[in-house]
Every structure is written in structure tokens, then in C-alpha cells.
Amino acid sequence: MNGVLAGQVQPGAVQADPLAGLREILRATRPDADLGLIRRAYEVAAAWHHGQTRLSGDPYITHPLAVATIMAGLGASDQALCAALLHDTTADTPYTFAELDRDFGTEITTLVARIVALDQIRYHGASALAQAIAAARAADPQVLAIKVADRLHNMRTVQYLRPDKQLRKAREAREVFVPAARLLRLDTVQAELETLAAATLSRNRHARTASGRLLTATTALLPAATQARWREEWLGELSALSARLSRARFAAHTLLAIPRLAVTLRRPAPGARQPRP
Numbered sequence: 001m002n003g004v005l006a007g008q009v010q011p012g013a014v015q016a017d018p019l020a021g022l023r024e025i026l027r028a029t030r031p032d033a034d035l036g037l038i039r040r041a042y043e044v045a046a047a048w049h050h051g052q053t054r055l056s057g058d059p060y061i062t063h064p065l066a067v068a069t070i071m072a073g074l075g076a077s078d079q080a081l082c083a084a085l086l087h088d089t090t091a092d093t094p095y096t097f098a099e100l101d102r103d104f105g106t107e108i109t110t111l112v113a114r115i116v117a118l119d120q121i122r123y124h125g126a127s128a129l130a131q132a133i134a135a136a137r138a139a140d141p142q143v144l145a146i147k148v149a150d151r152l153h154n155m156r157t158v159q160y161l162r163p164d165k166q167l168r169k170a171r172e173a174r175e176v177f178v179p180a181a182r183l184l185r186l187d188t189v190q191a192e193l194e195t196l197a198a199a200t201l202s203r204n205r206h207a208r209t210a211s212g213r214l215l216t217a218t219t220a221l222l223p224a225a226t227q228a229r230w231r232e233e234w235l236g237e238l239s240a241l242s243a244r245l246s247r248a249r250f251a252a253h254t255l256l257a258i259p260r261l262a263v264t265l266r267r268p269a270p271g272a273r274q275p276r277p
Helices: 020-029 035-048 062-073 078-086 097-104 106-119 126-138 141-156 163-183 187-204 210-221 224-240 244-266
Strands: none
Touching: 020 035, 020 062, 035 062, 035 078, 035 097, 062 078, 062 141, 078 097, 078 106, 078 141, 097 106, 106 141, 141 163, 141 187, 163 187, 187 224, 210 224, 210 244, 224 244
16 A cells, blocks of 8 residues: 555644545545445544544544545555544444444454554563564554554644653654554655654653753643643754753743743633623
8 A cells, every 4th residue: 555645634623524635535546435434434433532532622533534534545445444434433432343343344343453452562662562563564454554544643743742752652653653654665654654753752852851841841831722832842942952052041031931921822812702700
């Protein structure tokens, strides 16, 4: 599988038809796709994930949809696209494998079950890493491709995680998922994963310095919805400065400005209704 790499949706983006982007890619990569089946998988996943959100604040369904859209760009089968849409339902909602099998049949249920089995692997330590690579090599190529697409989308939105989790995800991407993409000959996916992992590792290596720890801690003064964005921006600025003195100066200037920024961000928008006393 290889082809058009897609599935990159800006956080907060709203589409009248959430499947419009997926359909557009399928018209180019596989015009014979069973759109009715794929839409039904989306609707079932959206119903079960209803009310769940990602750390970005976006509805959770945007994640499996992005994974399916990446897979569509790689020419995946209808069954793989449905499994991508449904891959978190049995783990994160009350939806059962029995219900999944009733609704979509054995092939899609088996794909989802194998994705869930790969999810159980933890990638910490040399032995666990070796186990993960061995499991990846033995996995159904469609299942492995969905897991790689899943990690690609998570790396695209990694800025919403805590710095320590960003580093862990980036190392896993580099050590497990880049080799898996190479194994599947997904050149465009491999290249993007490598780029995202390298950028995340570079950005966050300063998170553990005195300046980085101080800036990260003081983001707590900002409204919760804005903390990830500003933390990422400040750590990115630190990573762009090569001299320790320059980083210290940047941190000092930023710390002095944070109280004013916090007040500005909490100020009601013009015309916003004030709460009743």
C-alpha cells in the first residue's frame, strides 16, 4: 500500500459532511469503494464515541476518521477502512465484539480484534521493544498499517500531551512505527513519522532544562484550554535558541509577561454575555 497521504485536519475544524474528505480521496484512489458500508461504520463509531473528546477538545470521532482517511490515501480495502473507523470502539466504549460481529461481520471484527491485541503491547525497555517489532512483523499487513496510521495521527496532534508523554510517543514512533512503515513500504508515512518524531524530540529535550521546567510549570496560570498551545510555542522557541544564555533570557522575558497574558486570555470577548451574579 502506498499513495496519497492524507487525513490531516486542523483541530477545531468543522465540516458539514464529516466524510467529505474521505470520499474525495476514495474517488481518486478507489472509486469502487463501498461508501454505504463505510458511512455505516462511521455512524456506528460516532454514536458510540458521542460525548468523548480528545485532549485538543475535538470530538473523539475526529481521530478514527483521520486514521481512516490516511488509510484511504494508501488504497486500503473497505474492510480496513471500517476497522480504522471502529478501532477504538470496543476498547473505549461499551460496544462489544459480539455487537461488532453482528453489525459488520467476521472480517471487520477480526481486524479490530487484532488491532486491540497490538494495542496491549507496551514499548518500554529493550525486551518490550523487541517484542513489539516481532509482533509488528507477524501482524496482518492491514492491521499493522492501521496501527501505523493511528500513530501518525497521534503524532500530528502530539502537542496536546504532557511533555513526558510527547517524548515517549516520539521515541516509540522512531523505534517501532517508523520501522513498521518501512516494512510495509509506506514511504510517505515513514517520512512524516520520522519528521514528526525528530521535531518532537528536539522541541522537548529542552522541557527538562531549568528554563523549560519553569515555563511548563507557569502555564498553569493560563486558562486550561490554552495551556498546551502556549507550552508548545515556548518550548519551540527554546529549541530554536542554541545558546544557554539566550534560552535563559527568553525564559525570563516570557515569565514576566505570563501574568499579563493570563489576564488577557481570561478577558471576555467583545459582546460576550456576562454571567448573572
